[in-house]
Amino acid sequence: xTDGRPTPxxxxxxxxxxxxxxxxxxxxxxxxxxxxxxxxxxxxDAYREHAPTIETMAxxxxxxxxxxxxxxxxxxxxxxxxxxxxxxxxxDNTHQVAQRIAPEARIVYVDNxxxxxxxxxxxxxxTPEGVTEYIDADLHEPERILERAARTLDxxxxxxxxxxxxxxxxxxxxxxKSIVRRLQAALPSGSCxxxxxxxxxxxxxxxxxxxxxxxGAVPYVLRSPEQLAAYYEGLELLEPGIVSCPLWRPxxxxxxxxxxxxxxxxxxP
Numbered sequence: 001x002t003d004g005r006p007t008p009x010x011x012x013x014x015x016x017x018x019x020x021x022x023x024x025x026x027x028x029x030x031x032x033x034x035x036x037x038x039x040x041x042x043x044x045d046a047y048r049e050h051a052p053t054i055e056t057m058a059x060x061x062x063x064x065x066x067x068x069x070x071x072x073x074x075x076x077x078x079x080x081x082x083x084x085x086x087x088x089x090x091x092d093n094t095h096q097v098a099q100r101i102a103p104e105a106r107i108v109y110v111d112n113x114x115x116x117x118x119x120x121x122x123x124x125x126x127t128p129e130g131v132t133e134y135i136d137a138d139l140h141e142p143e144r145i146l147e148r149a150a151r152t153l154d155x156x157x158x159x160x161x162x163x164x165x166x167x168x169x170x171x172x173x174x175x176x177k178s179i180v181r182r183l184q185a186a187l188p189s190g191s192c193x194x195x196x197x198x199x200x201x202x203x204x205x206x207x208x209x210x211x212x213x214x215x216g217a218v219p220y221v222l223r224s225p226e227q228l229a230a231y232y233e234g235l236e237l238l239e240p241g242i243v244s245c246p247l248w249r250p251x252x253x254x255x256x257x258x259x260x261x262x263x264x265x266x267x268x269p
Contacts, residue, residue, distance in 0.1 A: 021217045023169070024087040024113055030058035035088045035119065043215055050208030057259045061196055062092065064245035065164060068194050068265050069097040071238075071249065072160045073105065076267070078192060080159040082149050084110040084139055084183075085166030089122045094162065095132040103127040108149045110135045139166060140175075142182040158190040163231075165261075168197050168220040173227055180231045187268050193235055196245050196263025198222055205260050225262050235266035 021043035025036040029044045036044075048054050072078045079102055083094045086109040095107040109123050109132070116123075117136055126132035133152045137145045146155075153159055161183055170176035184193060200206055200222035213219040229242055240248065242264035246256035 028088045030055045031090050033090050047208045051205045057261050060246045060259050066092050072192050073098045073101040078158050078160045079105045080153045081107045083162040086111050099127045099130050103129040106131040108133045108152050110137050112138045146186045159187050160192040162194045191268045193266045199260050199262050202260045232266045237266045
């Protein structure tokens with residue numbers, strides 16, 4: 001029996017706008033997920049007509065996340081993750097990759113999308129030894145994110161800050177750099193910055209992105225690899241640096257093809 005007030009799940013559902021496409025839902029569609037609507041599939045198909053490699057890019061971004069989190073956990077010994085702009089859960093999410101290696105790992109996801117909020121329960125699974133938490137917050141409010149994340153993470157110990165495909169949604173590049181620096185400033189020495197974003201290196205992708213932006217959806221700014229490099233200033237880049245994501249420490253014996261998504265992993269001195 002209820003008191004007539006909407007449940008948190010119903011409240012989240014009421015805020016979902018299915019009249020315009022949404023990047024997280026389209027990304028979910030390209031990666032073979034089911035958490036999307038017809039408007040997203042139509043936009044995703046239209047995008048793919050201009051940029052046929054987009055599904056390959058989407059899947060390559062997830063494989064990059066898997067390799068990066070694996071290295072940060074197993075190779076660098078980090079046990080805390082702040083994953084901002086996490087999007088919809090698909091497969092091998094950050095907590096699943098990290099906790100397979102280190103069951104005691106603590107992960108805080110951050111997003112402000114009502115559909116992601118609806119699926120937060122799926123994200124909040126964890127090993128008994130570790131913690132997986134979800135924060136409903138906006139990337140434009142880094143201090144609020146840090147204050148709430150500190151309830152779960154110990155900022156006296158290294159943290160992996162993950163901004164995966166999200167900074168393009170910050171329209172002004174100077175503001176994007178400011179957000180990154182404010183977040184990085186809170187991290188202790190030995191922490192890591194893990195990042196990727198789509199680039200403006202392919203004309204077909206630029207045309208596809210413009211068509212998507214014209215639908216009235218939240219736009220995404222494609223930036224140059226040189227602009228992305230500004231996010232890493234003051235950090236120690238791990239080899240091979242900022243590269244097309246499939247080329248970042250590929251699996252031995254694989255023959256990766258470059259895409260127009262660039263990323264890298266760096267340590268804070």
